[in-house]
Amino acid sequence: MWTIGDDRDAFDQARAALGEGAAVLRDYTKSMKHYWHEAAYIPDLTDGAAAWRVAERMRELRDDDFTGGFVLRRFEPFTGAEARTWWVNGTCRLITAHPDTPDDLPPPGLPVAELAGAVAGLALPFVTVDVAQRADGVWRVIELGDGQVSDRPASTSPDAFVAALLA
Template sequence: MPTPVLYCRDPLRPKRVDEHFAAEAAAVRAAGGAVALVDHDALLAGEPDRAVASVPVDLPEAAWYRGWMVPTDRYAELADALARRGVRLRVPPGRYRAVHELPGWYRAFEAVTPASAWLPVTPGATVADEELAELAARLPAGPGIVKDFVKSRKHEWHEACFVPDLADTVRLGRVVRRFLDLQGDDLAGGIVLRAFEPFDDPEVRVWWRDGSPELVTPHPDSARIRCPEPDLAAVRPAVEALGGGLVATDLARRTDGAWRVVEAGSGQVSDLHPDVDRAGFAALLTG
């Protein structure tokens, strides 16, 4: 049976795959996979049954989701709505949450990723300086970065991401509150503080399927297409601990030469560098 892959539909041409994923979906079809469409806007609007209305019913094989990021509670609604159509997801909601959000993957990766501490925050809520000082005290002294359970505001680096000294609570509070403002309702889970580590090169994205590293690509932000082969010996057991499915790990070489995991995430929602051969990637899903 062909492996079903659920792609986000194009908002303007609903019978087509969103342009951002169109080449990849074509490669999946060419590799013998079966492409179906979900309406990402409807899913995020809290209408999961409408989101999956065009997915064929009673698929014998479990489906991958592949597309724009889905918050963990919406992913659980997606799984339920699909189940009502007799369709299973390859990655159940609990496993998606564990891979998508830092608090889910951090313990397994603790030895290979910057030290991190987090605080659940609901969108629209604020955080007191004392709470932030307590959080920062759990990390080594020195610079840090701010993000939520999934994303940073790396493009607003000085304003809402980088903290030169975690012990400077006034500055930390300013960066965190600016971050919360900018994230608004899109805040995922809460605040994460991470120890800053100096890295040398652009990041390398390693794609794992069921615990095995299948593909090494440049990070989508990287200007180069060739990338070094990172040392994965210490990363493999961490990925294995997350269980099966698609995992993407972003690795960078620290200035002392150690390969570090900048972040882990679900390969179902990680972006693929535009120059990467789509056929190679499709094999990850259909093979």
């Protein structure tokens, strides 16, 4: 669920629409995951006051960089680190660790074919798609970006990275 702007009423409507349970908060372009417990994770959507404190802190930290509105997503526990996939003209060219966890290499058999149609449908020349696996084995898209902030993980050499993207 998402809002347009940072209005409390709109936030509460989005929160209520998700129902019970935990959620993760971000704006249209960025999360504050490095401030997980104070500005990203909402443990109980039914606690409006506590949820709003998280939203206010996220808004405060984003300051002038706050973009669009609040985005709330139901929290899902994952079994391992995120993987980053790199796409050129709708084709996956490279699968790497996520830059935040460069030593946690993605497992073999990551199901990029399942993403191909959706990524190609974006008709964008370059995107990254971060994915993670839940305990039940389902892979979930965490984030899709246009490359503006898509760091190369330290575990992938610059030569291998450039060669894969130019292939």
